[in-house]
Amino acid sequence: MKLQQNTNVCFKGANDRSTLLDEIYLEKGVKRPLLIFAHGFKGFKDWGHFPLVAEEFAKGGYYVIKFNFSHNGGTIDNPIDFPDLEAFSRNSYWKELQDIQQLLVWIKENDVQLADAGADTENISLLGHSRGGAISLIAAYQFLEIKRVITWASIANFKERLPNQEALKKWKEEGIRYIENGRTKQQMPMNYQFVEELEKHSEVLNIEKAVKLLEKPQLIIHGADDPTVNAEAALRLKRWNPQAELKIIQGAQHTLNGKHPWDEKTLPSETMIAVKKTIGFIKYT
Numbered sequence: 001m002k003l004q005q006n007t008n009v010c011f012k013g014a015n016d017r018s019t020l021l022d023e024i025y026l027e028k029g030v031k032r033p034l035l036i037f038a039h040g041f042k043g044f045k046d047w048g049h050f051p052l053v054a055e056e057f058a059k060g061g062y063y064v065i066k067f068n069f070s071h072n073g074g075t076i077d078n079p080i081d082f083p084d085l086e087a088f089s090r091n092s093y094w095k096e097l098q099d100i101q102q103l104l105v106w107i108k109e110n111d112v113q114l115a116d117a118g119a120d121t122e123n124i125s126l127l128g129h130s131r132g133g134a135i136s137l138i139a140a141y142q143f144l145e146i147k148r149v150i151t152w153a154s155i156a157n158f159k160e161r162l163p164n165q166e167a168l169k170k171w172k173e174e175g176i177r178y179i180e181n182g183r184t185k186q187q188m189p190m191n192y193q194f195v196e197e198l199e200k201h202s203e204v205l206n207i208e209k210a211v212k213l214l215e216k217p218q219l220i221i222h223g224a225d226d227p228t229v230n231a232e233a234a235l236r237l238k239r240w241n242p243q244a245e246l247k248i249i250q251g252a253q254h255t256l257n258g259k260h261p262w263d264e265k266t267l268p269s270e271t272m273i274a275v276k277k278t279i280g281f282i283k284y285t
Contacts, residue, residue, distance in 0.1 A: 001026045003058055004117070008079065011106040013070025014098035017087070020045070020079050021067035021103070024058045025118055033123040033282060034114075036103065037066040038096075040130030040153075042181055042188070044068050046080055049258035052267050053275060060279040063119040065107075069099050069132075073188070082186060089176065089189040092197040093135060093158055093205050100126070100139040107145075123147055125282050130229060130254065131155060134207050137237075140218075141210035148217040148285055150278050153226055153254050156233035158198055158205055171195070183260065211240040217285035218244035221274045223252030247277050 006023040013019045022045060025032060035057055039045055045066040054064045068074050071091035073082030082088055104124075107114060111121050125148045128136030133154025140149035155161060162168060163177070171177045171192050178187040198205055211218070218241055222234035231248055238246040249256065249270050257268035267275065 003055060004028060008076075010076060011067075011103060013102050014095035015070070017070040018076055019068045019070040019072075019074070019099070020076060021065050021106075022054070023114075023117070023119075024054045024064040024066070026058050026061075028117050030118045031115075031120050032061055032063040032118050033125060034107070034119045034121055035062040035064050035125045035127060035282065036100075037064065038100065038126065038128035038132035038136055039066075039069070039072070040128070040132045042073075042082075042179075043129065043132070044072055044074050044079060044081070048255065048260035049262040049264075049267055049271060052262070052265075053258075053271065056267065056272070056275045057279065060275070062125075062279070062282065063114075063117070065103070067099075067103060069096050070102075071095050081184060082181070082188065085186065085189055089191045090193065091190075092194045093131075094197040094201045096132070096135045097138055097142070097205070100135065101143065104143055104145050125150065127152065127278060129153060131161075134158065137207055137214070137218075138205060138210050140216055141214050142204070146216070148219075148282065149214070150219040150221065150281060151237070152221045152256065152274055153223060153229050154220070154233065154237065155229050156207055156236045158207065162195065162198075168195070208236075208240055211237055211244075214241055217281070219278065219281040220244055220246045221277060222246075222248055223254060223256055223270065224248050224250045225252060226254045228254035245281060247274070249273050 073088035127150040129152045133151030140146045252270035256271040
């Protein structure tokens with residue numbers, strides 16, 4: 001069977017900002033569980049091997065939606081990389097949570113069309129990578145539509161990702177700080193409003209609280225050799241929810257050994273382990 005793809009479909013995210021999603025599935029009309037994929041910090045839906053990951057999930061029997069967070073730095077005309085650094089500067093954890101909420105609204109509004117294509121909108125799983133994993137954990141606790149949650153290389157605490165007190169003070173005084181993108185060499189701006197929104201919504205943006213109260217199936221996948229988010233974060237998530245499944249992949253780093261661009265026609269073996277584990281988890285929970 002040939003893969004069906006609807007690419008760069010527009011929907012409204014946080015602050016009514018338009019962003020894009022892709023739909024990937026095998027056969028129209030055959031009812032399949034819906035799997036949403038959320039990228040991480042300095043990521044996008046078409047990053048590296050993510051398109052191949054989505055195709056593998058579709059071949060595995062799932063209706064896949066991957067999307068760009070609305071303030072990730074991409075645009076409608078150019079969803080690859082970061083042409084809109086002004087939008088990137090205004091991003092926040094809170095906005096990304098709103099993006100997922102707005103995507104769920106879009107799914108509800110397009111239920112007939114999605115059902116006709118084969119999506120089971122009553123059976124939604126949410127998979128997030130890195131920061132997208134943490135947002136997914138919050139979303140899974142907050143939104144009833146999500147039936148199960150899977151994280152790949154998720155962080156475990158938002159405040160831990162902030163700079164030290166001296167740098168934080170400087171950030172507040174100057175109103176902006178810059179993060180270099182190691183691949184594009186862009187100096188990517190982040191407004192201090194990022195911190196203010198985290199503080200304002202700290203009760204909701206509490207990963208530990210969400211995981212401890214989560215009453216849905218949860219799968220935690222992490223690379224043993226992750227230099228960006230230490231695998232200890234995965235152990236914490238597991239400790240907070242002993243019912244969760246945990247898979248540590250030996251030899252895998254933060255992106256499960258993918259990179260951008262990804263020119264290979266197959267996935268890294270470490271990513272395939274994560275894909276197969278995820279497919280099995282959704283199937284049996």
